[in-house]
Amino acid sequence: MLSFLYVIFILSVVAQLFYFYIFSKFTFSKQEVTNIQRLKFSVIICARNEADNLKLHLEKVLTQRYLDFEVIVVNDASSDTTSALLEEYQIRFRHLKIIEIKASEDYSGNKKNAITKGVEAAKYEYLLFTDADCEPASTHWISEMASQFSDRKKIVLGYGAYKKISNSFLNKIIRYETLITAVQYFSYTKMDMPYMGVGRNLAYKKSLFTEVNGLESHANIKSGDDDLFINEVANQKNTTICFTKQSFTISEPNTTFKSWFNQKRRHTTTANYYKPIHKALLGVYYISQLSFWLLTIILLAYALIGQLEIWIVILLMLLRLLIQYIIIGKAAEKLNEKDLIPWFPILDIYLVFIQFIIFIRNLKGKPNAW
Template identity: 70%
Template sequence: MLSFLYAIFILSVFTQLIFFYIFSKFSFTKHQYSNVLQPKVSVIICARNEAQNLSRHLEKFLTQRYTDFEVIVVNDGSTDNSSDLLHTYQKRFSHLKVVDIKSNNSYSGNKKKAISKGIKASKYDYLLFSDADCEPSSKYWISEMSSQFSTNKKIVLGYGAYRKINNSFLNKLIRFETLMTAIQYFSYVKIGLPYMGVGRNLAYHKELFIKVNGLSSHANLKSGDDDLFVNQVAKINNTAICFSKKSFTISEPNTSFKAWFNQKKRHITTANYYKPIHKLLLGFYYLSQILFWILAIILLSLSLIGEVEFWSVIVIVLIRLVLQFIILSKAAEKLDERDLSLWFPILDILLVFMQLQLFVSNLIAKPKYW
């Protein structure tokens, strides 16, 4: 039995090293600009009862330093003062367009419908998406993201960061999970297997939306307006990544574990609808993670009572942790998350077991509301 556990432990580490090699494709890449011509861009933001966030962030979208763009805010059945606020902004900014979806007793908001309305109202073919609770990290957000479009590149995946909160371990865990998700979807683009993006910083050409009849293939699902759409239309040659620090969006993070946990419960439900190759790779990565940590704990515990050679286990663990640190630190530097580096082992093991809890929780009761 010990030999079997040790063999599985070695296999899990070997599998992890393969994935770290994949991640290195992003960690050690350099940011490149594909397009010297700036296309006309429609920025689309869906908002439901987001008056407070709109008052804080909308002007930063409207005052981007870019030649020709419009900002479309889809007011998705809001019952607060969003409508009045938006129409006040329209008096100041002629390039702001407001699309109102009326609220009634039977309508509680539908982001996919709102996105479709926003795209239908757009006058330009290049679309750039964000959320009402986000702000661009610089006045060059549109310029940086649109620079990745080219004749072949029709999709641009950006980084949606979360604001740093000092002395908050939960904030570190949230940002680490966001970092790991970004490393994966950026790296898979680099190896020719794009599989997802995040709706708070995502761009694509309108023709892709029209070609697949919009979001109709997963219209019955509350989620998936971003990752499932990208999973459907992204190909080896049509997807680019943008990770310059001026291209980030920044969102306000949850400040309670329960709220964040419930948010992640909703998000992971879409992974079941990914293409088989993507599900297989993501599943193998997670399985190798949880096997590594469980077996490392078991084997190190057995080594204390002389059942297993201590140094043979600790050396393998250290090799894995050092390689993880090198590769993830390079990626964290690119994505302005360097303060997380020293916390990687603790955050990694906590995230692995939290993801297991999420999986079990969704088996018991799937989230009903978005």
């Protein structure tokens, strides 16, 4: 039994090193500018009862230093003061377009429907998406994302960061999980295997949306307006990434563990609809990560009672941690998450076991609140 556990531990270390090699494709990449033309953009934001967030963030979208763009806010059956607020902004900003979706007995809000309405209303070919609780990290957000389009590249995946909250462990967990997710989808894109993007910072051509009938293929799934769409249409030729700090968006993070936990449950459920190759790669990564930490604890316990040479376990553990610090640490610097680096082992252990709990919970029943 001990020999079996030891072999599995070695295999998990090897698997983790293989994935860190994949992640290095992003870590050691350089951002290239492929387009210096002034493309015309429609920025689309879907909002449902987001008056407070729009008041905080919308003006930073409307005042981007970019020549040709419109901002479309789809008011998705809001019952707060969103409508009145948008009308006030429209007086000041003529390039703001408001799409009103009225609530009814049969309709109380649907983000995929709202996105479709926004795309239909867009007068420009290039679409840029973010959320009502997000703001651009700079006034050059549009121009930075626009710079990555070319004749071949029809999709640009950006980074959606979360606002930093001092002395909050939950905030560190949220940002670490976001960092790891971004490293994965950026790296697979660099490996010509794009599989997802985040709606907080995502751009693609309107014609691409039209070619596949928009979100129709997964309209029955409540989530996935961003990652399932990208999983369907992205390929090795048409997708690229943008990771300059000026291209980031910054979102308001959850402030309670329960709300974040439920959000992660929803995201995990959506991943079940990815293409088989993507599910396999993500699944093996998680299994190897869970096995590494679980078996590290078990084998160290055996070593302490003299049934195993402790230096072998420690050496393999330190090797894996060293590679993690090099690969993920460098990526954290690129994505302006450098303050997380000292916390890597703690965050890694905590996150992997939280993900295991989420997996067990979702086996018992899928979340139905979106």
